[in-house]
Amino acid sequence: MHHIYRTSPSSVHLHPPTLPTKMFFAVGLLLLCAGISASADFQCQIIPGKLKQIDAGAGDVYGVSDDDNIYRWVDNNWKQISGKLIHVSVGPAGVWGVNRANNIYKFQDNNWMSVSGLLKQVDAGGDKFLSGVNAQDNIFCLRQSCTVSRSSAVSFTPLEGALKYYSCGPIGCWGVNSANNIYFRHNVNPTACQGTQWQQIEGQLTMIEVGTDGSVYGVNAAGNVYRRDGISAKAPIGTTWTQLDFCATFKHVTYDNGYLWLISPSGDIYRCADDK
Template sequence: MLHILALFLLCAGATAGLQCTVIPGNLKQVDAGAGKVYGVNDNDNIYHWENNEWKHLPGKLSHVTVGPAGVWGVNSGNSIYKWQNNNWFNVSGLLKQVDAGGNKIVSGVNGEDSIYCLNKQQTLSESSDLIYTNIEGSLKYYSCGPFGCWGVNSANNIYYRFGVTSTACQGSRWQQIEGSLVMVEVGADGSVYGVNSAGDVYERDGISAKNPIGTYWIDLVIGFSARHVTYDAGELWLLTLKGDIYRCETNDNQCTVMPGNLKQVDAGAGEVYGVNDGESIYHWVINEWRLIPGKLIHVTVGPAGVWGVNSGNNIYKWQDNNWVLVSGSLKQVDAGGNKLLSGANGEDLIYCLNKDQTRSKAVELNYIRIEGSLKYYSCGPFGCWGVNKDNKIYYRYDVTSTACQGSRWQQIPGSLVMVETGADGSVFGVNSEGSVYKRDGICANNPIGTSWTQLNTGFTASHVSYDAGELWLLTQRGDIYKCEVNV
């Protein structure tokens, strides 16, 4: 079941509870990233969490990190090491804390709280003599993610660094953020967590690509005093003052990270299809993605079959195990209605095909023009939903399999960049901040529902699709999540 975490969005200082599990072992520092977890104990022994147990690695480190830039660490003498070819490789430089969570950059602070970083070219190099870039300012802890870097200084003041990229890791300017933390960590999806001097754990709410500093801090109710926190893929790892280890679920969505990387996904009629940035097409079969021949930028599956469009807005139908080119031009297409097809073209004009056309094997099809202008349009058993270029949301009444054009529009409160309708009539959407919403109260007697509920996904989304109790979500980086949901 998908529970919604009440964050009291209008009130700073909101609280949220976590579901935590005690993990065996004892650590003084832990880091999660790129689907992996590493840690070190009081004796500077290094461990890797693998197959639900800690595996001891050779070497001695006082701090370890894992992320897009790989696995790095520093020892008690502040010497820096990179895990390379299954060995620790000593590289130039001195740091007391290091972070590999940025876009293939490495950052950290030295014994004098001076801040340094390595650009992507340096982290990918196998050379031991690396060129560090000094960043203005003074911090005792520094961590990076896809939307920028966060740090805390000796007075526990919090700062955000703008303009950080993989080729300009030094960024451009600092902004102080309200609050007080002794350490802060940034997840691969841009989420930010920190611990204060009292051992309380906080999450930064409202972070997105457009608002990388977020809005306010949420106090997470953990039931113990923490000294360290790290986050990856929906899991928060916490250490107590005594070094006890807790792994906590940061959302109640029961989401699973799926293999692969996609820019668009569609679920319907018990099947799931997707396309990646290279326009390759995939079909989810027996728990794996199977490559299908052809190139598409958007694919859809539903009662009307499997359809897609390519970069030239040409329309294809999957027929007799082949893509058949049919007439028409659309940039986005949806097969989720009652055996009808709908979509929008390059000029945001809206078209649909009645059931007799989608079931035909003809390549010359008779499209029906629908009044209005939308950039995204999706249909279900109770009607069709769409969003326009201004992210306004509209519902189309009286759509049937023989009159796909429907009768009239009604604007729905809210703002979304895309919306998808499930085969059961449920409606989900994503807004410009990457937040995911579900439309409540939808039924045959009330097809427009009652209100929007924000789902606590724990990451910033770019795309959503729903079928048969499963919500498929893509992050802005193309990571794939499948979440169990009871609508």
């Protein structure tokens, strides 16, 4: 990744529950070699269970397992939710997901409501609008009035370009393409979710997530985790990438409400509390 600025390492305090030896080893890796920036110290612990994807937003956390089961984090435990999904997202637009056939669902009244269209990845982090990409990396969004509707027949707005992963927040949307290049979408809002133009951002990531508070985190092909610094309403693209120097590698990251959630390549779940 180009133009990455690292801060000097500092220790991470780990307080795991009673765990098998294998889990202790994983935690030990983080303890021995985790260089979180001095301005953003995290306290990390491993969470029981295995997931392949996780999403935190609007004070909630959902995830899916290798066998497509769906889970919600409730009272410090995983509660299984009925249904089967390969990707789930939670945020101001609600709880949405897609299954192996790329069918789209919205969690409404404790049931999954089928929604017209096909996507492989969805993101509910926008200001009550939905975004996502399909199997051909075409990009779409669903304006606010459609996400709050009880109708299952909706009309997605297409965006120019191609991305494999797309995520939105309060002051803009971020995505990565098949070459792992990073892009920011300008002038996105609830009634014009398509925005106006793309701006390429330095660096390369395999996935990227925007938090409900506008924070941006991502993972690169080597499994390193990065945070985008300097983001504000006046500077929505921020200024620099900072690597969070865990010794362990990860395939998925999401952030909300003071917690960074991480998924390892083997599906182990880590929750790191922002100690600021």
